[in-house]
Amino acid sequence: MGDTPMKHTIPLTLAEAEPEVASDVAPLMSRLQSGNEPFVLATVVRTISVTAAKAGAKAIVDREGSIVAGWIGGGCVRAAVLKAAKAAFEDGETRLISIQPPELLAERGVEPGEEREGVQFSRNMCPSQGTMDIFIEPVLPRPRLVVFGASPVAVALAQQARSVGFDFTVCAPAEDLAVFPSGIDRNTGFCSDIQSNAETYIVVSTQGRGDLAALEEAIKVPARHLGFVGSRRKLKTLLEKLADKGIAPVELDRIKGPAGLDLGAITPEEIALSILAELMMLRRQNQRRISHPTLDADSSG
Structure with missing residues (x-):
């Protein structure tokens, strides 16, 4: 654990960052959040005995599993931190890891990788034999709902989406955009070159006004759900027409309908609520499916 911190200029994005730098992470955090880029913040919250990093030390981990800013110690702790960061990226949950020497774990009857009372334990094989407790906090992009069309249901979705945590984007003909509330992201026409991320959900709600054209563009956008x-x-009928246009069956299978949970919805507002309920269910199901990997970091540093 004899790594020496280095000074470095904070990069604009994760792609520009050099690994293992120990500069102030706050400016980079601000820029990443402004750019809606995911990252994990690892913070040392407690140390016992001799450790390279002390309480308050921070580091940023990118989606590829590299420490791109900050410094929390050497190889004795990095493996455990990166495993925990990977799990945090997947399930969106915070976690506390405690990296301790084997003798201390054995004394307490704790196995490496075991979790007790919300703490996940890992083995520290460094000669210093210190203990570090590190808080792992994922900072993930807000989920984005992209709606194609300007139907009453589309307008209701625009009105309700932010209240349940979704950023909202609409793609509709220019003459129809005026029906949407102010302050939302608007795109003229049914376009496929819109910004998306791993938490993008698409709903086509044209309802008779450009259904086929909207679906043909929407299917080109990477999204968790369509x-x-x-x-x-x-x-x-629309799927058959899309197939005639040469769109592959695997792509057509992505389109799910009717959108929304079966809540007996009748009004546009009720239908919008049923759609948002379905999207929330899909998000939570995805988080519950992911199991936490073990955090047995056996590094000799």
């Missing part, structure tokens, strides 16, 4: 507001019969 829903269609309309009947199963209507969607079946």
Whole structure:
């Protein structure tokens, strides 16, 4: 654990950052959040005995599993931190890891990788034999709902999406954009070159006004979910037309409809609520499916 901190200029994005730098992480955090880029913040909250990093030390971990800013110690702790960061990226949950020498773990009857009372334990094989408790906090992009169309359901989605944590983007003909509330992200026409991330959800709610054109563009956008507001019969007809245009079956299978949970919804507001409920369910199911990897970091430093 004899790594020496280095001074470095804070980069604009994760892609420009050099690994293992020990500059002030706050400016980089601000820029990454402004750019809606995901990262994990690792903070040393307690140390016992001799450790290279002390309480308050911080580091930023990128999606690829590299420490791109800050410094929390050498190889004796990095493996455990990076494993925990990987899990945090996947499930969006914070966690506390305690990296302790093998003798101390054995004395307490704790196995490496075990979790007790919310603390995940890992083995420290460094000669210094110190203990470090590190808080792992994922900072992930807000989920984004992209709606194609300007139907009453689309407008209701725009009104409700932010209240449940979604950023909102609409893609609709220019003459229809005026029906949406002010302050939302607007794109003229049904365009596929919109910004998306791992938490992007798409709903096509054209309802008879450009259904096929909207679906043809929406399917080009990488997204976790693509829903269609309309009947199963209507969607079946549209899927057949898309297939005739040469769109692969694996792509057509991404389109789910009718969008929304079956809540017996009738009004546009109720249908929008059922759609948002479905998206929330999909998000939570994805988080619950992911199991935490073990944090047995056996590094000789």
